[in-house]
Amino acid sequence: MSCEFLSPSEAVPRWIAPGATVGVGGMHMTAAPMSLVREIVRQRIRIGRLVTSPSASLQADLLIGAGLVEELISPYVGFEHLGLAPAFRRAVEGGSLAVLECDEGSLTHALYAGAGGLPFIPCPPGIDLTDIPKVNPTLYRQVQDPFTLEARWAVAAVRPDVTLVHCAEADESGNVAFGGFPFTDRLMALAGRRVIVQVERMVSQERMAAHPPGTTLPGFLISAIVVAPGGCHPTAAPGYYGRDEDAIQAYLEAARTPEGFQEYVERTILRLDEPAYLEQVRGQQPAGVS
């Protein structure tokens, strides 16, 4: 399999089929593949099941607010010190979004299972004392431990049809290197049937080869690479730029109402194609902020 270098507007429809299970990386407000997420919003691609990292922020809230998500697998959607996720909250309270309730442990193990061809994983201890598995019979079932014969919750494998992650660097063979943190992004990429990676920049194969084991992904796992410097904005790209809190707060302010959300999306996303969006962001902040 050979990886293609595409623009966001090419990559997104090429590999994200309407109704697909889509995994989106980035933890909290760091390393969210926002260029790809914005392009999904522009092209209005319906997501059957959205799978996030153990903690998501704008990468989930934007897709949910745009009405593109049917089911959500996410242990956390919020904005840490900046507050709750307005679109997520509204969609769940209004009954328009189905949540497959889960936690960080189950999700991480479910992605491990998806990456490894394992059908399910018996859950680690703790979740049996919560209400989580009881409200999510899709992901959780009771399994009998064949060694102790005790009953135990199990979580089903999760395999995104396509996984979207941000990486710092790519080389011309399609190998990619993560920036400061691999989070669960590496695992979600290993579990994806297809992987689209958004990168900050291209580097030589020599530079790529200097990265230690576990900080890269080989190109044979990647279907498309999108070079989008600044593309995590307004979230942070470790080693490149911090998060743009003003921009995130502007979103949170606007998204308090459905009308505000819609107006925000039209003004900041739909009005511009992704290269124009990134051009505008680069004009607003000094380059190379870290």
Added chain:
Amino acid sequence: MSCEFLSPSEAVPRWIAPGATVGVGGMHMTAAPMSLVREIVRQRIRIGRLVTSPSASLQADLLIGAGLVEELISPYVGFEHLGLAPAFRRAVEGGSLAVLECDEGSLTHALYAGAGGLPFIPCPPGIDLTDIPKVNPTLYRQVQDPFTLEARWAVAAVRPDVTLVHCAEADESGNVAFGGFPFTDRLMALAGRRVIVQVERMVSQERMAAHPPGTTLPGFLISAIVVAPGGCHPTAAPGYYGRDEDAIQAYLEAARTPEGFQEYVERTILRLDEPAYLEQVRGQQPAGVS
């Protein structure tokens, strides 16, 4: 929990109880924690169950040949192009070693389960078509997949009482950094109730902090660190020295018979304490060979 810096002769009896389940790292002829292994041989500590990396060589064969291993969990004991493992072969063919037959996939997942508090893992596909699970009811049982209701092999979690691995570097807080390859050594350390790490050298905290995620282990997981430059000899330590094929071949030649094995152990291991062994090795080869 606080990590201690000990000599091999202190660390081994401190944390390896007779009859314990001992995990030993290093893949093939690279990064085997031989200083610790030799010390077990010198102190004749009985190992109830030896767990190796997916492929082991001298680190297993030496302990087996010394008659210290009751049960073995290892998917491979051999010396690649140099031939089969003489002591392992003799012990199995002679019926003195119980082998818990397994493969690389099951073992890796079993260590993952051990590290994560999971009781077992349903096996990946493939092993169901082999004879492996049939001959190892201790590690393998049939589980009913609660989602598909199909029967499936499961492997029990493996948790060494103590894991022995080699790392390149340690800092004074007890953080350690792997050399070229993490292999399954990182995972085996995460699964160990106790971990003893053998390192090539001490470094500053600044240098340790520069290592990317996934290439280090935090000191709170480590019970003891042994500084043993050259301690992987005759296996390789990536970035420090290659394997000493002459020494490995001398072992293989000697170990063809039980008497030869015994004579070899007396001459090369029992006669010297570990500092003297390493001194001798350093005298035989140029420093810093990579």
Added chain:
Amino acid sequence: MSGAYSTLELMAVVLARNLQDGEVVVMGAVPALPLAACRLARALHAPTLWYIVGGSGTVNPAPDSLPASSCDPALRPAPSTLPLPDVVLLEGRGDALDVFCAGGLQIDAHGNCNLVSVGPWAHPKFRGPGSVGIPFLPVTKRSVIYTMSHTPRTFVERVDFVSGPGHPSGPEQDRPYRRQGPSLVVTPLAALDFDPHDRRMRLRTVHPGVAVNQVADATGFELVLPSQVPETPPPTERELSELRRWDPHGVLRR
């Protein structure tokens, strides 16, 4: 409260004093308060304390100031960084971690925490962000709970949804996984723990300037009230000066 220190600074000091040397602490989202507490404990009485900043996987990071986000790039370099899946493994293993920092939309009389929903799960009146890692609370040696909201809406008799399990209401032998469960609750009004008999939340100290009945009124269930409730000792000068070394922008003084 006194103008000499903020409520958040006092809470950080209370948390710090509770952390024992050698313990391994894990914290989640919005890490400024527990991170400040861990650094303070290390500086004062717990030099070999370890702390993991949630999503980042960084162990013992010492950034110049307190980051607002648990995945802030400023957390690197750290002496060691675990990939997040490895943090999850250690959380499940249980014997690797000692103190889990938690909180909730709702916190109940037995220390159960709810980050999911107020009202019925299927038709929530209020939807929270989600449970993240707090199902691991009962597997860790002990947990500490902190919240900025000490109100009857937060402190309820029984949470509407259990995200992070607290103490069982049954007898001692039912203690899950033989761990200690929640051992401390820190709020803007008080420090609390749990009665060893019925394991209901118990008032331990009231912060300077706060009355016992003020805490009882702010709590939506019947607190265990000892006959003597001392005042929380205010931060010492040394505690405050250490604390402010890593908080030049006054994140804890806002």
Added chain:
Amino acid sequence: MSGAYSTLELMAVVLARNLQDGEVVVMGAVPALPLAACRLARALHAPTLWYIVGGSGTVNPAPDSLPASSCDPALRPAPSTLPLPDVVLLEGRGDALDVFCAGGLQIDAHGNCNLVSVGPWAHPKFRGPGSVGIPFLPVTKRSVIYTMSHTPRTFVERVDFVSGPGHPSGPEQDRPYRRQGPSLVVTPLAALDFDPHDRRMRLRTVHPGVAVNQVADATGFELVLPSQVPETPPPTERELSELRRWDPHGVLRR
């Protein structure tokens, strides 16, 4: 064989010709031969071939010479290196890898491989090193088998222990996991594949200087023998010169 090239060089060339552009190959212990084949295929007809060197997790390493061990430090730096547990995940996932290189103490008529024991498992006459990763053979798109030992002791009707599953002996629809199974066997005497009907091993080409009956005699079961068995085309000059670029010490000429 001709003195112009060695048997191992010829085997590497036969393997290389079989690898298709874009395939992802995984190899295990003693990687010199499959590594040489992968590099040759990339140099000649498969520029986007990928290969993973077993235990090291290195992807597409290009060392100056052919390492004898699959965990040789000389395999780094490589364009990308997977931690070994990630290689295990991809092996189980199945759709990530295309060609698994395998071998055995015993190889049987249906391509099952045995790395464990000759004789009964509990009382082996001969104990092999163990199964390593070859239980994943039937999950990969296809596998290729190579061995330096073409003798009746290695090529047996039925292996004593199945480490690496080959073709099922039943009808087409029983193909496990809908993958292709073993597609090529390379030995010092011949190249073989499997009859599409009964999936028994079939002689495809005999190496220069080897007679068909010599192969049949060296095989401990009845080979499928087509009426025409052509000679294995010897290495071209270009193949040999490319091959020797990464084998300055003549590992394949020993």
